[in-house]
Amino acid sequence: MKNLFANRVLNNDTSDLNEIFKNSANPENISFAGGFPDNRLFPDHDLKTAYQNAISQDGQAIFQYASTQGLPALRQKLANRMATCAGVHVDADNVMLTxxxxxAIDLVAKLLLNRGDAMAVEGPTYMGALAAFDTYEPTYYEIPVDQDGMDVHYLKNTLKAHPEIKLIYTVPDFHNPTGTTMSLRRRQALVALANQYDxxxxxxxxYRDLRYSGKNLPAxxxxxxxxxxxxxxxxxxxLSPALRTGWLVADDEIMTELIGLKSAIDVQSPNVTLAAINSYLDHHDIDHHIANINAAYRVKRDAMLNALDRYFPASVTYTRPAGGFFIWVSLPQGIDAQQLLRDVVLPQAHVAYVPASCQFASRQVTNGFRLNFTSLDPITITTGVKRLGAILHNVTTNTTVKVGAQL
Ligand SMILES: Cc1ncc(COP(=O)(O)O)c(C=O)c1O
Known part of the structure; x- marks a missing residue:
């Protein structure tokens, strides 16, 4: 039946990734693969009350269709929050709930990308964004990332060479997958380049609010x-990924088109959930909740960094993020993290991570992987890193473990 499928799905081979996540769901394995929050940190009691309030407060209207852009009261709260937490001053009309x-990523891709259109992405980048972009079949230009985020000098040269680039996708705060944060100067330079090259x-x-040390930069x-x-x-x-609620901030010209696109996809986000989130924000101090989860995630981040310092060989390097969910590990050239995972790490150490290749648009870089530290407790984190470290010692000294042709 595949002959009937569109190119946009035929080009997408997610089987390796599906395999990784299937293995990481196996309770015998310690999985650093998923980008999951800690179940124990969800404000479940408060969210239950918030849903109850939402359903009982608004009478029958809560069960009716509502605006595509989403609940105005919640959009206003987010507009206020954008001003205080990100230095972005917008009206509620410039906020859309998704x-x-x-x-939101899919909507923007749909707005901008015709087949073959050029866009710039960080290398590595959030693989879910690549999955969304892939369906519009763009031409990717990959921009390296260092400890200060996207390399804007490299970007500048890329824009000079390819002025047809329409879109730059970036995760500037506690980047998925490297955990790095874009510096202030690069943020300014990025906007200047976008203006210059249209x-x-x-x-x-x-991940912006999940900072464990230092101070946030303006968006x-x-x-x-x-x-x-x-x-x-x-x-x-x-709060919780099960709410399936995000928000998008855009100026009028873009927002008008995005509302039309969202309306064609799902008419609106579920109003009961939006009302519940609004009620949660009315009755609870979300910043207090965020401070609590940050305290717990800081301990987990530190547990992982301490274990990496202790158990990983010196030839393996890794990032030291000030927040977010992830640490990026770079292996010596020639080691294929995906092969290593399949042939050695999963079967012998019972540990999972996300290998580099599926996080690069080019799929060309293989000697790295992403570790998540938020979903597990510190003892399990330490155990998993220790087991992984033992394998890496073997692989990097190239004595007992063979992992395919590249080693
Ligand atoms: C960088 C980035 N963007 C977007 C998302 C999508 O998250 P959600 O759709 O749950 O809001 C994720 C999830 O992991 C992410 O890491």
């Missing part, structure tokens, strides 16, 4: 002078 940040920036920032959208930055974030990492 089904997670994921839908490009739209998609700023995807679901890239703060520096936007021409309405060409679209900001997106989400309640998934700060």
């Amino acid at each position: 089904q997670g940040g994921q839908q 490009v739209i920036i998609l700023e995807d920032s679901p 890239i959208k703060h520096f936007d002078t021409e309405g060409r930055v679209i900001f997106i974030s989400s309640f998934s990492k700060i």
Whole structure:
């Protein structure tokens, strides 16, 4: 039947990734693969009350169709929060509620990308974004990332060489998958480049509030002078991913088109959930909740970094994120993290991670992987890193473990 399928799905081979996540669901394995919050940190009691309030307060109207852009009261709260937490001053009309940040990415891709259109992405980048972009069949230009985020000098040269680039996708705060944060100067430089080369920036920032040390920087959208930055974030990492609620901030011209596109996809996000989130924010201090989860995630981050310092060989390097969910591990050249996972790490150490290749648009980089530290407890984190470290010692000294042709 595949002959009937569109190219956009035929080009997408997610079988390796599906296999990784299937293995990581196996309770015998310690999985650092998923980007999951800790179940125990969900404010479940408060959310139950919030749903109850939402259903009982608004009478029958809560069960009716509502606006595509989403509940005005919640959009107003988010507009206020954008000003205080991100330095972005917008009206509620410039905020749209979406089904997670994921839908917001898809909407922006749908707005901008014809087949073959050029866009710039970080290398590595959030694999869910690549999955969304892939369906529009763009031409990717990959921009390296270092400890200060996207390399804007490299970006500048890429834009010079390919002025047809329309869109730059970036995760500036506690980047998925490297955990790094874009510096202030690069944020400013990025906007200047977008203005110069007539490009739209998609700023995807679901980890922004999850900072464990240091101070937050203004969003890239703060520096936007021409309405060409679209900001997106989400309640998934700060409240619960099951709410499937994110938000998008855009200027009028872009917002009008995005409302039309969302209406064609799902008419609106579920109003009961939006009303529940609004009620939660009316009755609870979300910043207090975020401070609590940050305290717990800081301990987990530190547990993972301590274990990496202790158990990983010196030839293996890793990032030291100030927040977010992830640490990126770089292996010596020639080691294929995907083969290593399949042939050695899963069967022998019973540990899972996300290998580099599926996190690069080019799929060309193989010697790295992403570790998540938020979903497990510190003891399990330490055990998993120790087991992984033992394998890496073997592989990097190339004595007992053979992992295919590249070693
Ligand atoms: C960078 C980034 N953007 C967007 C998302 C999508 O999240 P959600 O759709 O749950 O809001 C994720 C989830 O892991 C992410 O890491």
